[in-house]
Amino acid sequence: MRSPLATxxxxxxxxxxxxLRKPVLTFLALMGLLAVNVTLGATxxxxxxxxxxxxxxxxxxxxVLLVSMEVLHEPPLVKLFSGLGFFxxxxxxxxxxxxxxxx
Amino acid sequence: MSAxxxxxxxxxxxxxxxxxxxxxRPADYLHAQSTLRSWFLTTDHKRIAILYLASITAFFIIxxxxxxxxxxxxxxxxxxxxxxxxxxxAFTIHGVVMVWFFLIPSIPATFGNFLIxxxxxxxxxxFPKLNLTSWYVFMTGALFTMVSVVLGGIDTGWTFYAPLSxxxxxxxxxxxxxxxxxxxxxSILTGLNFVVTIHTMRxxxxxxxxxxxxxxxxxxxxxxxxLATPVITTALILLIMERAFHIGVFDPxxxxxxxxxxxxxxxxxxxxxxxxxxxxxxxxxxxxxxFAQKKxxxxxxxAYAAIGLASVxxxxxxxxxxxxxxxxLASLAFSALSFAVAVPSAVKVYxxxxxxxxxxxRLDTPMLYAMGYIGLFVLGGxxxxxxxxxxxxxxxxxxxxxxxxxxxxxxxxTVLAFLGGLHFWWPKxxxxxxxxxxxxxxxxxxxxxxxxxxxxxxILGYLGMPRRYATYPPEFQxxxxxxxxxxxxxxxxxxxxxxxxxxxxxFGRKAPVNPWDAKGLEWETTSPPPTLNFASPPEVPRxxxxxxxxxxxxxAQHR
Amino acid sequence: MSTxxxxxxxxxxxxxxxxxxxxxxxxxxxxxxxxxxxxxxxxALFLVALIVRIQHxxxxxxxxxxxxxxxxAVNTVVLIVSSLTMSMAIExxxxxxxxxMVRAMLATAALGSLFLVLKGYExxxxxxxxxxxxxxxRPYELTASPASRLFVNLYYVxxxxxxxxxxTGISLLLGMxxxxxxxxxxxxxxxxxxxxxxxxxxxxxxxxxxxxxxxVVNR
Numbered sequence: 001m002r003s004p005l006a007t008x009x010x011x012x013x014x015x016x017x018x019x020l021r022k023p024v025l026t027f028l029a030l031m032g033l034l035a036v037n038v039t040l041g042a043t044x045x046x047x048x049x050x051x052x053x054x055x056x057x058x059x060x061x062x063x064v065l066l067v068s069m070e071v072l073h074e075p076p077l078v079k080l081f082s083g084l085g086f087f088x089x090x091x092x093x094x095x096x097x098x099x100x101x102x103x
Numbered sequence: 104m105s106a107x108x109x110x111x112x113x114x115x116x117x118x119x120x121x122x123x124x125x126x127x128r129p130a131d132y133l134h135a136q137s138t139l140r141s142w143f144l145t146t147d148h149k150r151i152a153i154l155y156l157a158s159i160t161a162f163f164i165i166x167x168x169x170x171x172x173x174x175x176x177x178x179x180x181x182x183x184x185x186x187x188x189x190x191x192x193a194f195t196i197h198g199v200v201m202v203w204f205f206l207i208p209s210i211p212a213t214f215g216n217f218l219i220x221x222x223x224x225x226x227x228x229x230f231p232k233l234n235l236t237s238w239y240v241f242m243t244g245a246l247f248t249m250v251s252v253v254l255g256g257i258d259t260g261w262t263f264y265a266p267l268s269x270x271x272x273x274x275x276x277x278x279x280x281x282x283x284x285x286x287x288x289x290s291i292l293t294g295l296n297f298v299v300t301i302h303t304m305r306x307x308x309x310x311x312x313x314x315x316x317x318x319x320x321x322x323x324x325x326x327x328x329x330l331a332t333p334v335i336t337t338a339l340i341l342l343i344m345e346r347a348f349h350i351g352v353f354d355p356x357x358x359x360x361x362x363x364x365x366x367x368x369x370x371x372x373x374x375x376x377x378x379x380x381x382x383x384x385x386x387x388x389x390x391x392x393x394f395a396q397k398k399x400x401x402x403x404x405x406a407y408a409a410i411g412l413a414s415v416x417x418x419x420x421x422x423x424x425x426x427x428x429x430x431x432l433a434s435l436a437f438s439a440l441s442f443a444v445a446v447p448s449a450v451k452v453y454x455x456x457x458x459x460x461x462x463x464x465r466l467d468t469p470m471l472y473a474m475g476y477i478g479l480f481v482l483g484g485x486x487x488x489x490x491x492x493x494x495x496x497x498x499x500x501x502x503x504x505x506x507x508x509x510x511x512x513x514x515x516x517t518v519l520a521f522l523g524g525l526h527f528w529w530p531k532x533x534x535x536x537x538x539x540x541x542x543x544x545x546x547x548x549x550x551x552x553x554x555x556x557x558x559x560x561x562i563l564g565y566l567g568m569p570r571r572y573a574t575y576p577p578e579f580q581x582x583x584x585x586x587x588x589x590x591x592x593x594x595x596x597x598x599x600x601x602x603x604x605x606x607x608x609x610f611g612r613k614a615p616v617n618p619w620d621a622k623g624l625e626w627e628t629t630s631p632p633p634t635l636n637f638a639s640p641p642e643v644p645r646x647x648x649x650x651x652x653x654x655x656x657x658x659a660q661h662r
Numbered sequence: 663m664s665t666x667x668x669x670x671x672x673x674x675x676x677x678x679x680x681x682x683x684x685x686x687x688x689x690x691x692x693x694x695x696x697x698x699x700x701x702x703x704x705x706a707l708f709l710v711a712l713i714v715r716i717q718h719x720x721x722x723x724x725x726x727x728x729x730x731x732x733x734x735a736v737n738t739v740v741l742i743v744s745s746l747t748m749s750m751a752i753e754x755x756x757x758x759x760x761x762x763m764v765r766a767m768l769a770t771a772a773l774g775s776l777f778l779v780l781k782g783y784e785x786x787x788x789x790x791x792x793x794x795x796x797x798x799x800r801p802y803e804l805t806a807s808p809a810s811r812l813f814v815n816l817y818y819v820x821x822x823x824x825x826x827x828x829x830t831g832i833s834l835l836l837g838m839x840x841x842x843x844x845x846x847x848x849x850x851x852x853x854x855x856x857x858x859x860x861x862x863x864x865x866x867x868x869x870x871x872x873x874x875x876x877x878v879v880n881r
Contacts, residue, residue, distance in 0.1 A: 231678065294695075299688050303687050333702035341710065348796040349796065349798075351808075358717065358809035363710065367709075367710075
């Protein structure tokens with residue numbers, strides 16, 4: 001930093017607040033979702049809780065991809081690339097499960 | 104440097120100051136610098152392509168010698184020529200080297216590397232240093248695998264199926280596995296570079312539907328590199344762990360599942376067939392319009408078919424596992440989906456033949472290879488439909504029918520396209536013309552030798568001869584001898600080009616800018632091109648494949 | 663991506679690109695293409711975990727209950743904090759606050775190292791509990807359940823592979839921090855920070871997925 005936090009000028013302070021709002025909110029959202037999952041994992045409140053846990057993970061992944069990695073602000077091609085890998089994972093898992101769930 | 108490839112030194116001499124000391128050498132990429140360092144630390148995509156060309160040719164020779172050993176062993180039915188163990192090692196070396204170190208890098212890493220920037224009007228690939236890195240990664244992987252070969256070889260087959268490779272095989276499996284794992288990264292880096300280059304480096308005005316099909320098929324190939332290769336990396340890492348630490352996931356003794364390895368293996372290795380085939384299709388799509396002097400028929404459909412093949416190929420891997428214990432549901436799904444592959448493949452073949460129709464044909468060497476390609480690819484493709492059919496597959500699974508089928512695709516397809524492309528672009532790569540008569544003789548020899556070698560194997564497989572055995576019942580001997588005899592013709596066909604092409608480097612006629620009257624930006628620049636590819640920014644043509652003969656029937660093809 | 667860059671912040675064009683925008687776009691696309699391969703690399707391991715779970719549900723649950731759930735959870739927190747510091751480094755790079763950026767990068771590297779230290783401690787605890795079935799010479803805790811070895815060994819392969827990525831990431835980050843602390847860096851290579859940030863976030867994301875898949879859902 002150009003100078004210690006206490007002596008930042010008002011404009012710099014405003015700039016800092018403006019720039020860091022999104023990362024901090026993202027951080028809080030991720031921590032909240034993690035807290036949900038850790039609680040679920042530690043207490044195991046009901047049968048098949050894994051399904052809910054996976055939903056929470058999916059939400060965390062979406063937050064990281066869309067906000068932390070700024071996919072929301074990227075051009076369409078980058079959006080496509082960010083989803084392509086997950087789509088291919090779905091192909092791999094889905095086609096493999098036709099075997100293992102069909103045995 | 105002007106487009107005609109000569110430097111007018113007279114102008115320089117008219118300057119009042121003393122002229123700069125100039126070396127009497129052309130400024131093309133081959134002669135710009137000549138130190139070893141300038142080759143091994145180059146970031147010029149054309150020089151890296153030449154490094155790859157030299158390396159994969161060496162691997163082709165190693166793989167071909169191993170094939171010769173296999174055919175020699177199979178001349179007699181009782182395995183008297185060599186020990187069974189030697190035979191197993193020979194066919195494994197042949198498979199490992201040909202698949203991982205020749206076929207997969209063959210066309211993309213050499214022609215793709217050289218031509219994609221030229222075809223799209225760019226100065227280089229997007230990441231030149233990464234491109235050089237990929238060659239070093241390739242050579243590192245090759246080193247590991249060659250260590251395994253030199254120390255005594257392996258007998259797992261190129262597929263490394265567990266538990267043979269993890270528990271039963273003796274020999275140097277680990278270095279070979281590590282080598283193949285490493286080579287995967289060079290594929291990934293090449294594919295990544297191509298994808299980004301084709302997206303971002305096209306010259307102004309070079310829209311997607313002005314790109315040559317060669318670029319489209321390489322784009323499709325690169326997607327497969329990116330989407331499939333990491334999975335085989337994981338599969339091989341698990342296999343290495345299994346062999347080194349007995350982690351158990353593929354070991355039935357602990358409840359592990361060897362079929363799971365096959366799933367992961369074929370999730371990569373079936374799409375890898377299209378890594379090997381698609382670039383060849385791109386080569387053929389360039390050669391045929393040039394030697395028919397006719398616009399490529401159905402350009403958009405050929406382009407879409409490339410992307411279609413690259414997508415469909417991810418849904419069919421289970422057809423390698425019909426009798427390996429996977430569920431009936433999986434077998435049915437994979438069988439039905441496998442038939443879908445025939446559609447885009449046929450689209451391409453029909454479009455090539457329609458391009459030839461009423462064209463002004465010249466049967467020069469590249470065109471001979473291209474015509475051979477179409478015929479052999481059709482035969483290889485149609486027999487693939489037999490294999491995709493569940494009931495027939497029960498009968499011919501793991502027989503010589505499979506061996507013949509994929510050699511019709513891999514040799515009849517990829518190798519012929521590789522040789523055709525090598526002759527087509529040789530003047531551009533080297534600035535020299537090869538001997539046309541020798542070229543044609545070799546092309547015909549290869550076509551003849553290939554069919555004599557592999558057609559009998561269809562019959563052998565149909566009659567029930569299993570693959571990978573060192574011995575066979577005596578009634579199969581006649582066809583096996585025929586196959587081995589064909590291999591000697593094939594070998595002669597391979598040796599000739601190596602001789603006359605190398606000869607042409609020093610004694611060949613100087614090549615003009617565009618010896619074939621072909622279209623495409625690579626034919627606009629000098630032969631060989633300057634280091635930054637174009638002396639002045641190239642002008643992108645109005646339409647792709649703007650040949651004299653246009654299709655009369657498709658008047659409505661405005662957009 | 664290039665939104666809101668301060669004056670004097672940007673990148674220097676390399677010879678083979680026509681424009682700076684083209685160069686920036688190529689780099690962004692390149693790292694995303696690389697991340698696709700990283701995703702599939704780990705996804706294949708997760709698929710193996712799923713198949714092991716389907717084929718041996720009891721053994722897998724028994725093995726998963728021996729994993730150090732709380733160390734895994736704390737490590738997830740560590741990486742989420744490191745994602746925050748990395749995001750801060752990117753924001754600082756955009757507004758040209760070079761010293762703040764360098765400090766945020768060092769903090770990120772420190773948090774990554776903390777993760778590895780905790781992971782190392784976890785391995786040590788596993789060793790003490792005889793939960794290393796791949797060690798041929800050491801007795802294994804769950805000998806009665808041979809299939810549990812599959813999951814436990816897979817846990818080591820997955821976490822070691824992730825740890826290797828993190829170690830590579832920390833080394834790259836420290837090397838880059840050294841370069842980035844020099845004068846004029848932000849006017850030449852600002853997008854390095856963005857590209858590297860994408861890699862770091864993604865390695866965190868892999869762990870964010872690995873923690874539930876290995877530690878949580880099989881409990």
